[in-house]
Amino acid sequence: MSNNKTCKSADTVLENFISSLDVETSHHRVEDQKIKCGFGQLGVCCKLCSNGPCRITPNSPKGICGANADTIVARNLLRAVAAGSGCYIHIVETTARNVKSIGETGGEIKGLNALNTLAEQFGITESDPHKKAVLVADEVLKDLYKPKFEKMEIINKIGYEPRLKYWNKLNIMPGGAKSEVFDAIVKTSTNLNSDPVDMLLNCLKLGISTGVYGLTLTNLLNDIVLGEPAIRAAKVGFKVVDKDYINLMITGHQQSVISHLEEELIKPEVVKKAEEVGAKGFKLVGCTCVGQDLQLRGKHYDDVFSGHAGNNFTSEALIATGGIDAIVSEFNCTLPGIEPIADKFMVKMICLDEVAKKANADYFEYSFEDREKISD
Known part of the structure; x- marks a missing residue:
């Protein structure tokens, strides 16, 4: 019905x-x-301690601890920003580690121009591309792991020059990205920071490290692993699903995690397995952020990537078409709502990162060293 x-x-x-x-x-x-909850919409509900939740109203302008609406709203916002920043810093960390592993093992570097550009910006003069990849990745990881009181360095090399001046003037140049996330959570805990202006400036600081490292550098590092984007015409929407193939829906944001799988699926011996059950082969169906990213790099994956089918809020409907045979997720935008639909349509779910583990998914902890075993 x-x-x-x-x-x-x-x-x-x-x-x-x-x-x-x-x-x-x-x-x-x-x-x-x-x-919707009116208190939640306004951000004036605090549930940090066991005396709460406290809700701010004209008749109750302060929580039990004395925090007013400005403090509570700023604290809630900073906590949310810290959580979002943590997600993107996790992504760039994973990507940098994969770039380093490719360099250490002599793997294929699909974006040599991207590697050379980053190396030049970082001041790296190594000529061997694999050694260069290791050095570039180490520079990124070194910045991510700095303590809060040591400012990140790459930002001065790739940040937008006119902005750097104002960021320094406001004293919001970030320290180590992971430490900044940690300290933001501490700052917003019970009976600590109550200065809303300070917390809002902290949001800006996290925005800088997230934007420069979690977004910009993630994309540039993905260029090295997956190949540089190219403008081209490409199909989008549910029509990218080809019923003649075994279709694997991919969700997440850590594209470098599935790079080995992309190569494996087009090997003759793997294609033969699909043919033995009546299919022409395997296709990756992009969904959510990872699908958009692979759409940019589609010229490198014509044989295996069928196209970008939709975002996280269309993923449930995509499964319900009956055209998806398995789901591989490696990060966010993987809705909990897909779980009962996957069960109903007997679609196997596989997760490669525990931060995105779904309740009914098989979990295979991804590591570069075990990538062949995981792909098999």
């Missing part, structure tokens, strides 16, 4: 398809969650 009570979408074809499904998706839950 279909459940046609869904939210409106600019994509009316998708909206109509979701309305016809007999499974629950995020599009259905939007309707069920329309009534």
Whole structure:
């Protein structure tokens, strides 16, 4: 029996398809969650200590500890920013480690120009590309692991020059990225920082380390591992799913984690396994951030990447088409809502990073050293 009570979408074809499904998706839950908590929307609810939750109102302008609305809102915001920053710093750390492992093992460097550009910006003069990759990765990791009181160095080499002046003036140049996340959590704990301006400036500091390292450097390091992007025409949406292939839906943001799998799936002996069960081979179906990134680099993966099917809020509907045979997730944007749908359609879920472990997924801890065994 279909459940046609869904939210409106600019994509009316998708909206109509979701309305016809007999499974629950995020599009259905939007309707069920329309009534929001007013305190939560304003950020004036604090549940940090056992005396809470405290809710700020005109008649109760302070929490039990004495924190006012400004302190509570800033504290909640900084905690949320720290959590988001931690996610992206985790990604760049994983990517840098994979770049280093490729260098140490003499693996394929698909983005030599990207490697050379980064090395030049970092002041690295090594000519051997694999040694160069190790040195570039070490520079990134060294900055990530600095204590808070030691400022990161790469930011001065790749940051936008006019901004650097103002960041220094505001004293928001970040120390080690992982330490900054740690200290932000400490700062926002019970009965510690109560200065909203200081906490908002701390949000800006985390934004700098997240933007320069977690986003910019992650993309540049992925260029080294996966190949540099190229502008080209490419299909998007559910039509990228080819029923003649065994389709693996990929979700996450750590593209370098699945780089070995991409190569394995097009080997003749692997394709033969698919042919033995009546398929033409294997295809990776992009979903969420990793799909968008591979779409940029699609020219390097024409034989295995079918295209970007959609974002995290269309992933449930994608599984419900019946065209997905397995799900490989390695980071965020993997909705909990896909779990019951995967069970219903008997779609196997595999997770490669415990931070994104789904309740019904098989977990294989990823390491570069064990990549062949994991891909098998």
